[in-house]
Amino acid sequence: MKNENPPPNFNMRNVAVWGLIIAMFLVMITVTQGNFNSVPEENELNFSQFSQQVQHGNIASAKIDQDARIVTGERSDGSDYVANIPFFDDKAGDLLATTDIPYEYAEKKEQSVLVGLLMSVLPLLLIVGIFFLFFRSMQGGGRGGAMSFGKSKAKMLTENTQKKTFEDVAGVESAKEDLNEVVEFLRDPSRFTRLGARIPTGALLVGPPGTGKTLLARAVAGEAEVPFFTISGSDFVEMFVGVGASRVREMFADARKHAPCIIFIDEIDAVGRHRGVGTSGGHEEREQTLNQLLVEMDGFDGQEGVIIIAATNRPDVLDKALLRPGRFDRQIEVPYPDISGREKILEVHMKGKPISADLDVKYIARGTPGFSGADLANLVNEAALLSARRNKLKITMREFEDARDKVMMGAERRTLAMSDEEKQMTAYHEAGHAIVGLNMPGSLPIHKATIIPRGRALGMVQYLPERDQISQSRQEMIASMAMAMGGRAAEEIKFGYDKVTSGASSDIEHVTKIATAMVTEYGLSDAIGPIAYKDNDQGSFVPGIGRGSAISPETAKLIETEIKRFVTEAHEKALDILKKKKKDWKTLAEALLEYETLSGDEIKVLLSDGIKPKRPDGGKTKPAVSAVPTTKKPKGLGGAAEA
Known part of the structure; x- marks a missing residue:
């Protein structure tokens, strides 16, 4: 995300410093080359060779140039030579003085004052320039450098940068209504202040991951057309104590300069946890950061126009001081969207995409x-990817169906090598789920049954509630347990006790969880009564352990007995249904072996009229979309999981 308020001309200063250093270096090379001329390659001698030539009488004349540190002249054969001489003393003159060879010294050149000054000052300037550049890089120009620990990492977006509005947010209408008051205050504060009203200092967005908390905060800034500062809670905390507090101070100082504005702190639980637990240095730093945040928020007088919006999916771990009136005194729930909300979200993400005319958004x-x-944005994207891979010009219902299955259950594993016996086992297992579900009162409608492996499951039956379920009745829970045990019951009847596989492991886990909740949380056991025995720390009852003195061994044993009774009764009910409906069960299993996948409508027609599905190729082509909507299958339900 681009920073709209960088340090002024910071890049230009870097370029200028580097340019100055390079210029100094080039001047030094030029001056050096001017004083010490390069020696020609032809007839070139080093000082040792020159000494040997002198001793052997091969030198006829010599001229010593001490500035250039060379000796030139003629040899005895009339050829010219050039010899390099050392920088130490006048060794060439001393050598020639012991011989009869005529020699002379070249006239010394007067070095200009400027060159001399440059030669003496240039190295110092070069060192100072390098040190200055290094120091500036350590400081980071005031932002993000190695020494700028206390600088705020908040990024600012103006009203024209990637602007979002409430039109871009769907499915959270109640949250938008709560935040609309914040927008109105930022647009016209006098409307509230003239009546003595004070807008809440902070709003805490609480909800599961992916529900649009960050998008909501940006939409508020877009609607109000004010600057938007964004930072993560983890950006405050460093290994050095006091750094986080310094960043908080600078962030609020910047925000006040741009008021009215919004500060958005994502994942505030990283810095806003309960104080007073632990003694490590990192904990001390987090507490100091939290204390500074509390002080800054409490210092607002309602006239500064700076509103804090934070997001978290764990409000229970936040310090109470953060949630008191005057700070984050308004909590806004951002839950999973309901059916109408999901429809609106899908429409938002489908904008600009070539969608088939027969696509039913409400159905999806x-x-x-x-x-x-x-999740819905990912679903639309997966459908678009599937359409592209299939070389289609528009995204059809078929792609959305396949994309939904892939998102919820994983990609198909058609390359998995399964023996005929394993396929038969899977077909009867899944048919058992479906038959029990169709014959249990309170059961969910069947959308699809398949024996194509997906993820860790070798097959599955998908169900769907006719509406968004907020709660479940006793009848629905018992039906759900019986449906889940239908696979294990089918294996026992068809293949015998010794041939039962591990494919029902996830089903058994699912049934056990429902039974445990019925006994320990929902008060649906007559033997236990309406008493909650849920472990507040673990989130579930642990047989034999309980909660210290709150539960006796006798009560724990009774709870175990009731859980076992619910699971056993569900298993026996599934066995009884499959024995009574053995013909339907066998018919459905054989159809699954033939077609691999059957929709809910095809299963109903097959069992009621005996009419097999009609496929374009007469084989295993996927069925058309069922008139019965699909659903996200409860964990462990209807899946023949891999061993």
Whole structure:
């Protein structure tokens, strides 16, 4: 994200410093080359060779140039020579003085004052320039350097930078209504202040990951057309104590200069956890940062026009001082969207994409309960990728169906080598789930049954509630457990007790969780009564352990007995249904072996009228979209998991 307020002319200063250093270096080379001429390559002698030539009488004349440190002249044979001489003393003159060879000294050149000054000052200037550049890089020009620990890392977006509005946010209407008050205050503060009202200093967005908390904060800034400072909670904390507090001070100082504006702190739980736990240095730094944040927020008088918006998915770990009136005194829930919200979110992400005319957005929304805004954006993107791979010009319902299956259950593993016995086992297992589900009151509608491996499952049956379920009845829970045990019951009846596989492991786990919740949380066991035995720390009841003195061994044993009773009754109910509906069960299993995937409508027609599906190639082409919407299958339900 681009920083819209960089230090002024910082890049130009860097270029200027580097240019000065390079210029000094070039001048030094030029001056050096001017004083010490290069020696010609032809007839060139070093001083040792020159001494030998003198001793052997091969030198006829010599002229010593002490400035250039060379000797020139003629040899006895009339050829010219050039010899380099050392920088130490006048060795060439001393050598020639012991012989009869005529020699002379070249006239010394007067060195200009400027050259002399440059030669003496240039090295010093070069050292100073390098040191200055190094120091500036350490400081980072005031931003992000190695020495700028206390500088704020908040990035500022102006109203014209990647602007977002409430039109770009869908599915969280209640949160938008709460934040609209903040927008109105930023647009016209006098409307509130003339009546003595004070806008909340901070708003805390609370919700699961991917529900659009960051997007909501940006939309508030876009609607109000004010600068938007964004920073993560982890950006405050460093290994050095006091750095985070310094960053908080600078961030608020910058915000006041740009008021009215919004400061958005993402994942504030990284710095706003409960104080007073732990003694490490890192903890001390976090506490100092939190203390400074509390002081800065409490210092507002309501007239500065700076509003703090923070986001977290763990409000329970935040310090109470953050949530008191005057700081984050307004908590705004950003939950998973309902069916109408999912429909609006899908429409937002489908804008600008070539969508087929027969695509039903409401149908897709019904088939994605529990999806967050990020999940839905990923679903649309996966559908577009599938259409591109299939060389289609538009995104059709088929791509959305396949994309939804891929997002929820993983990609198909058609290359997985399965024996005929394993395929038969999987077909009867999944048919068992479907038949039990179709014959249990309170069960969910079936959308699809398949024996194509996906993820870790060798096959699965998908169900869908007819509406977004907020709560479940006892009848629905019992039906869900019976449906889940249908796979294990099918294996026992068809293949015998000794041939039962590990494919029902996730189903058994799912049933056990439901039974445990019914007994320990929902008060649906007659033997236990409406008493909650849920472990507040672990989140579930642990048989035999309980919560210290809050539960006796006798009660723990009774709870275990009731959990086992619920699971056993579900298993027996599944066995009873499959034995009574053995013909339907066998018909469905054989159809799954033939077609691999059957939609909910195809299963109903097959079992009621005995009519097999009609496919374009007469084989295993995927069925058309069922009239019964699809759903995100509960964990462990209907999946023949890999061993």
